[in-house]
Amino acid sequence: MSKRKMRILAILMVIGLMVTCLAGCGGSEEGTAEKELSADEAKTELYGMLPDTCLSGFLDPTSLEDRSNIDKALPFKPKDPKHVVIGWTEQTQGDPWFVSVKESAEKWAKKYGYTLYFDVADFELSKQSAHIDSYISRGVDVIVIDPVDVTGIAADIERAVKAGIPCIGFGSEIFGAPVVTTINANIFSVGYSAGKYTASQFDKEEQINMGIVVGIMGNSTAETRVNGMLSGMIYERAQQRGVEYTMEQATLDATKLFNDLRKKGTFESEKWNMACLGSGEGNWTFEGGIDVAEPIIAANQDKLNLFIGENDFQGLGAAQALKNYGLTDKVLVACPGNGMKTELEKVKDGTLLCDGPHNGQAFAMETINFIKELAEGTNKWDANNLPMLTAFKAFNINRDTMDTYWDDDKENLYHKTAPLEVLTVPEVIKAIEDGTYYEEWVPSK
Structure with missing residues (x-):
């Protein structure tokens, strides 16, 4: 056998041994069992995925940043604090939840003597963008946005803020935009x-x-x-x-x-x-x-x-x-x-x-109340350093817990709901670290 053939044979034998070894060790993509991560390793990998639209409300306390230096068109200075003009762009009126939001927003705006322009985007980002342009041209005091596209709406929000109009997210957490905060469930x-x-x-x-x-x-x-x-x-x-x-x-x-x-x-x-x-x-x-x-x-x-x-x-x-x-x-x-x-x-x-809890009436009411506190300067929280999400407490409603969360008030179309607690970024970090942020809410008897 020639030296050249011997070299080729030797190379083939080495390759064969490598393949066998890899197969025996589970080295193929299909055969490899995924390494079990420790709690700390899992935390590091998971936090590295944030922010993600499938993890709204799941927060890394070590990466929550102070938002004080972000221009949000604050402090809020409506032309007439007792007659605030609100532009509200909603995704749809296609089911009873969204209808209840509109009715509650109108009810509380009327109660406080506010003007509310309520527009429906029908799940079209272009319509929502046009709504915001309309609010800017009309000179509203504040804009509430339930986003059709939680990232695509950012440029429109930036445009409103540059025009001196603060924006508040509603119903779905908005990503990468200078909103004051987004009001929603956790x-x-x-x-x-x-x-x-x-x-x-x-x-x-x-x-x-x-x-x-x-x-x-x-x-x-x-x-x-x-x-x-x-x-x-x-x-x-x-x-x-x-x-x-x-x-x-x-x-x-x-x-x-x-x-x-x-x-x-x-x-x-x-x-x-x-x-x-x-x-x-x-x-x-x-x-x-x-x-x-x-x-x-x-x-x-x-x-x-x-x-x-x-x-x-x-x-x-x-x-x-x-x-x-x-x-x-x-x-x-x-x-x-x-x-x-x-x-x-x-x-x-x-x-x-x-x-699960998602009380559209309460969400809309608390959003109007949030605006009222800002307008009157009665807020006890720093509006310039709120997290991207201001969330209601969570719980589960099943046959065992139904009586706990059922509300006999006929005007309330939903379950009982915890009052909205507005926390600043440092307060959210502390709540996560001391284990209270994700605690389930149980109404007092």
């Missing part, structure tokens, strides 16, 4: 609470095969409700199995699954015996829930045992689709919001496993 905590309760209804090793109806992908509220639920489900499943697991570890695992959901519309986790067999956008409506659920059910009716309706209108749509297929008793339907009484009745009768 979406992550609400979803997390719903997820823990949902997972508790399954055996610790039972395979959970779910379908998911999400309002609109890219919306911070919609994405975070679902990701929060997945995080809570993983945390609860770890507790059931006696595995020491932190919220950060569970949330990191869930966020990786959610990123698969973004890319493929499905995900699978052998580690946690969980899979999403199909998903779709329901635009927060009952009809949208039916439209998304039906093809998922048709393709997977022998496997499904859970549907997540990102809001309860979509959840009830999924429940109706399950009823049409005769699967009501085989598949649970869990929701992390909105908590209107008409939907809470469906928790009482077992149609929905659980629901």
